[in-house]
Amino acid sequence: MNVSELLADALGRVREQMPDLVAGLSDDDLAWRPDPEANSIAWLVWHLTRIEDDHVAGVTGTEQVWVAEGWAQRFGLPFGVHEHGYSMSAADVGKVRVSGDLLTGYYEAVAARTAAYVASLGPDDLDRVVDAAWDPPVTLGVRLISVVNEVNAHLGQAQYVRGLLERR
DSSP states (O other): OOHHHHHHHHHHHHHHHHHHHHTTOOHHHHHOOSSTTSOOHHHHHHHHHHHHHHHHHHHHTOOOHHHHTSHHHHHTOSSOTTOOOTTOOHHHHTTOOOOHHHHHHHHHHHHHHHHHHHHTOOGGGGGSEEETTSSSOEEHHHHHHHHHHHHHHHHHHHHHHHHHHHHO
């Protein structure tokens, strides 16, 4: 297995699980939170997708799918177009009320762009510094592993919230 296959597999697993995560849930279900400070499924899926979109756009030097393909307008959220949810207040988390079709459509668009990008990578690409503001500087490999970690962590959280929703 080469590096692009490894990354494609790691991120592809999220892509495979996304439709089932939101299947059959209403907008109210997706926005449900186990308590007022908790994250909803809608927010978790939006956030993990925004992070992948933001980070991959950053390393490719391209515009985010969120903006380039009009997803920001379709979602109609009351945030700036570069918002991705990091350190959001509980009140802002509650403002993410969207349909499962919208969430999966946006994730699919981002995942397709990411898959095309990682398919082009070779081992030497991973050592390229993509963010020199850190000590040590962040390489492409480290940034992509951060994406894998972030999307998997939030996918698991969203699956847990769905389990709570189904048992309430």
